[in-house]
Amino acid sequence: MEERANGVAQSSPEPALPFSRRLPRMLAALGLVAALSAGIGAIAAAGGLETVAADEPERYGIGETFVSSQLSIDVDRIAVVDELPGTGAFPDEDAGERVLAVLVEVTNLDVEPRNASGTGGLGTARLEGRPDDAPGVSVYGDADFSPVALQPDLPTRILLTWVVAADEIGDADVQLILPEAVKSDSTLFRGESYWSDTSSTVVISGEAEDLGAGRGDGSL
Structure with a gap:
C-alpha cells in the first residue's frame, strides 16, 4: 500500500x-x-x-603370515649380529655398530615379476623412528648383490638388513613399518603398470635375538 x-x-x-x-x-x-x-x-x-591418520595398522609378529601389496609374507626371524657377510651391510666395529636382520619368506601373488627393493616390494620397509633409512634387500644365503626379482608364485627367503648402533636394539620389540601398495595401469605407456604406496601400513614387531659375533657365513 x-x-x-x-x-x-x-x-x-x-x-x-x-x-x-x-x-x-x-x-x-x-x-x-x-x-x-x-x-x-x-x-x-x-x-x-x-582421518586416514587415525586408522590403526595391522600388526604381525614372528611366525605369522599375512598378505600385503599382493605379497604373502611369513615373518621368520629378527636378529642382531656383529656382522652378516653377503648382505651388503657393513657395520663399523670400532664405532660399535652391528647388523639388524629381518628374515621373511615372500611369495609374489601378482601375475608379473617385481623388484623386491622397489615400491610394492620390501625396500620401502622402515624401522620405527628411522623413516629415511632404507633396508638392504638380499636373497637369504645368496651373496649375489644383483637386484632381487620376485617371481610369481615362487616363495623366496628375503633378508632385510640395517646397520644399527650397538645400544640401539634393546629389550623392546623391533617395530618394522611396511607401507601397503596398489598396482595401477600406466597412462603413459600402454601395457605397462606400476606400484604406488598408499596411506595404509602394516607393522611387523618382535624381539630381536642377539646372535653375538654370528656364524661368519651370512646365515642366521
Missing part, C-alpha cells in the same frame, strides 16, 4: 505474518537441522569422518 507525503509516494511496511502462519515454517526449519545433525552423527559413528 502506498501513501503520499509531500507529494512523494511511500510504501508502508508489509504487515507481519501472524504466529499461526509462522509456526509451520519454524517447525520445518527445526526439522531440517535435526535431520542434518542425525545424518552427520550416523556418518561419524560409521567412521566416515575419521
Whole structure:
C-alpha cells in the first residue's frame, strides 16, 4: 500500500505474518537441522569422518603370515649380529655398530615379476623412528648383490638388513613399518603398470635375538 507525503509516494511496511502462519515454517526449519545433525552423527559413528591418520595398522609378529601389496609374507626371524657377510651391510666395529636382520619368506601373488627393493616390494620397509633409512634387500644365503626379482608364485627367503648402533636394539620389540601398495595401469605407456604406496601400513614387531659375533657365513 502506498501513501503520499509531500507529494512523494511511500510504501508502508508489509504487515507481519501472524504466529499461526509462522509456526509451520519454524517447525520445518527445526526439522531440517535435526535431520542434518542425525545424518552427520550416523556418518561419524560409521567412521566416515575419521582421518586416514587415525586408522590403526595391522600388526604381525614372528611366525605369522599375512598378505600385503599382493605379497604373502611369513615373518621368520629378527636378529642382531656383529656382522652378516653377503648382505651388503657393513657395520663399523670400532664405532660399535652391528647388523639388524629381518628374515621373511615372500611369495609374489601378482601375475608379473617385481623388484623386491622397489615400491610394492620390501625396500620401502622402515624401522620405527628411522623413516629415511632404507633396508638392504638380499636373497637369504645368496651373496649375489644383483637386484632381487620376485617371481610369481615362487616363495623366496628375503633378508632385510640395517646397520644399527650397538645400544640401539634393546629389550623392546623391533617395530618394522611396511607401507601397503596398489598396482595401477600406466597412462603413459600402454601395457605397462606400476606400484604406488598408499596411506595404509602394516607393522611387523618382535624381539630381536642377539646372535653375538654370528656364524661368519651370512646365515642366521
